[in-house]
Amino acid sequence: SRRKRARARHKPCELRELEVSVSELGLGYESDETVLFRYCSGTCEAAVRSYDLSLKSMRSRRKIRKEKIRARPCCRPLAYDDDVSFLDAYNRYYTVNELSAKECGCV
């Protein structure tokens, strides 16, 4: 089971989904309505580019210092889902955009 867990951690970058209430989103809305929250999760080991290797090398040779850099790709949304609308606890409608991921990639 330990091996299984390890393999689960190393799943490549992909779209996952959760059913959550609007209140749980933490955006300050009060509503019991349930929405589908899609997010990006997984590793990007296979997507390391020459750019990342070189950047790492520059940093280790101290040619780049004091700067905030990221020398490996990161699993993020490439596109966001359509708007989502809901009725809140005070009977007002709201529409939120770019709430949910639609497509993921190592960028």
Next chain:
Amino acid sequence: PVPVPPVPPGWRSPVDCVRATEQCAAEAGCSSRYRTLRQCLAGRDRNTLLANRECQLALEVLHESPLQRCRCKRGMRKELQCLQIYWSIHLGLAEGEEFYEASPYEPATSRLSDIFRLASIFSGMDPATASKSNHCLDAAKACNLNDNCKRLRSGYISTCSRALSAAEPCSRRKCHKALRQFFDRVPGEFTFRLLFCSCKDTACAERRRQTIVPSCSYEDKDKPNCLDLRGACRADHLCRSRLADFHTNCQATFQSLTSCPGDNFQACLGSYAGLIGFDITPNYVDASTTSITISPWCSCKGSGNMEEECEKFLQDFTENPCLRNAIQAFGNGTDVNVVP
């Protein structure tokens, strides 16, 4: 003259009017008569033109053509064109303005009780969760978890709640269009659950009332007279057709157990939903949980000597046992066949 081809025997569903005109166009006799009739009806004074012998003859010939029996389908391609053809023939046949008009839409052939069965699954939950659950909230969840329903629901909600300026809280025209798209393109298993969910408390009933964003799509500064509203609706082919469909499928009758024509709840609910997004948009008048009252945004004030006709028109919404039974049966998940 070339004889008009007879209607093939054993035709179960009538041909749609767009196809019927294509068939008619292929026949010299039919196509020239149809052109004549259209010219007869295009004139301002319909009655004078219909007294014309040539126009009468055109009507008689078309009686035997596929055009006579043609119908349209809700949400079909070229729906408006189909309805224009339908009314161009049927307005010629009608004596004058009738209180109830026949629906230009194909009758709902199958009972399609699947939607009711679905509703009964949800209402058949164990009592502990059922007493706490809010069916209207469950319906919103089901819609949000379906990409198509979610997209079109957000589409009309954002359009209907977007303020244009301080003076104009929303664009009613755009809101109505977005609502029509939602009810035409999303299957009834989602839209009916949102519209006709059953409620035990006010929060639920208010959510149900809010389904169509009534502040934009329904309410207005003043309430027009219902007959004026009907007149405006009848001037538009699409609205006129939806109203005729509602009258055909939801007209209360004493000849059936459920008060609905052919005991067909599904057809009544479908034609009710078909009115949303038109001048005649109906809605729940309040968030009452015990009594369901439906009405378009109009009153019978200022009806003059047409008061009786106005009340009769309004009561088909406010005091219609067929519509009320259909909504309650859906909310309880009981179609007529399911009732023990």
